[in-house]
Amino acid sequence: MKAVVFEGYKTFPVMKEVDKPSPGPGEVLLKVAGSGACHSDVGLFHEYPGDPSGFLTPPFVLGHEVSGWVEELGAGVSGVTVGQAYLVYGPIGCGHCVSCARGQDTYCLDVPSVGHLGTGLGRDGGMAEYMTTYARNLVPLGDLDPVAAAPLTDASLTCYHAIKRVLPHLTTPGATALCIGLGGLGLAGVQIIRALTGATVYATDTKPDAVAVAETYGAIGIPTEGAAERIKQLTGGRGISAVFDFVGAGPTLELAAATVAQRGALTVLGLAGHDFAWNAFTVPFEVNFSCTYWGGLDELFEVVELYRTGKITPRVQVYPLDRALDAYQDLLDGKVSGRAVIAPHGG
Ligand SMILES: [Zn+2]
Ligand SMILES: [Zn+2]
Structure with missing residues (x-):
């Protein structure tokens, strides 16, 4: 079968023929429906000088944002229906530690025993016709369109x-949010804040068309x-209750620090990984400053509910598998609006 393989750092991925995988014990074989091209893939093949974690050793098939139809069950698998559509929870932990016990494989305490971070992240992912994953990592989609749903994961x-995790900052009367960077993540962020809270949401991006999309949300x-002066003005000098930096680059971190309110929250989700000089006076007093990575398995069920009830709709551009490398090139060139989703079996 055809697959997009990450072969080395600072090296553009290649499309090649690989063996169709077969599911091991506890695993399923999935016929891939949708596989999102994420900016962190660009981090792997273009930005990072080498493996940032020690568990992302090439070669492996890219694609960590995947949906698909179950094609075959591995030994011992039950409770999963062949032919049905599921989302894949991408992080894979040891399954036994306290983080994995709460469905937060992202922060597994025993990554060395697993040897990779997840599907498409050290283990073969979904930029291919088929992939395998553990039955435990499947979240049912029912009759929802799996191609459009892939970015939910x-x-x-x-x-x-x-x-x-910063919801109390967003649910107090008069609360404000700022979304910096309006790609696949930022546009999802605007929708989710609007769905969960009554906060006033500000959104900024260097691309005016991305800002225009956020306005429609x-x-x-x-x-x-x-932007910093304008936001101070709009908030009566107070600043923003909860700032989200979906990029993590120098100018976005500076904007975040310049606009967050005293006792506010500043969350960096983007993995550009730029440095930010900090001292006791860089951000206002009592700001909760944190970086987050992905989410929990339980939370993925909740995200699917938001989608099912029409409260969030991922913005996708669908590409056939033959054009997956074009999708990555478009992402690299800043030409993708929302999320590029590769649909190997049409969609
Ligand atoms: Zn990603
Ligand atoms: Zn674990």
């Missing part, structure tokens, strides 16, 4: 987790030029 889940668009 990463873009939406990552935002949902970050937003949920109910955000107040802010051009990046003079």
Whole structure:
């Protein structure tokens, strides 16, 4: 079968023929429906000088934001229906530690025993016709379109987790949010904040068309030029209750620090990994400053509910598998609006 293989750091991925996988004990074989091209893949093949974790050793098939139809069950698997559509919870932990016990494989305490971080992250992922994963990692989609739903597993889940943990900042009367960077994650973030809270949402991006999309989701668009001053003005000098930086680059971190309110929350979700010089006076007093990574298995069920009830809708551009490398090139060139989703079997 055809697959997009990550072969080395600072090396553009290649499309090649690989063996169709077969499911081991506890695993299922999935016919891939949708596989999102995520900016962290660009991190792997273009930005990072080498393995940032020690558990992302090439070669492996990319694709960590995946949905599919169960094709075959491995030994000992029950409770999963062949032919039905599921989302894949991408992180894979040891399954036994306290983090895995609460469905938070992202923070598994025993990664060395697993040897990789998840599907498409050290283990073969979904940029292919077929992939395998553990039955435990499947979240049922029912009659929902699995191609359009693929970004729920990463873009939406990552935002949902970050937003949920600072929810008290967003649910007090007069609360405000700022979303910096409006790609696949940022646009999902705007929708989720609007779905969960009554906060006023501001949104900014260097691309005016991305800001225009955020406005259709109910955000107040802010051009990046003079954004900090404009936001201070709009909030009566107080700043923003909860700032989300979906990029993690120098200028976005600076904007986040310049706009967060005293006792506010500043969450960095983007993994650009740029440095940010910090001292006791860089951000206002009592700001909760944190970085988050992906989300929990339980939270993915909640994200699917938001989608099922029409409260969030991922913005997708669908590509056939033959054009998966074009999708990555478009992502690299900043030409993708929302999320590029590869649909190997049409969609
Ligand atoms: Zn991702
Ligand atoms: Zn674990």
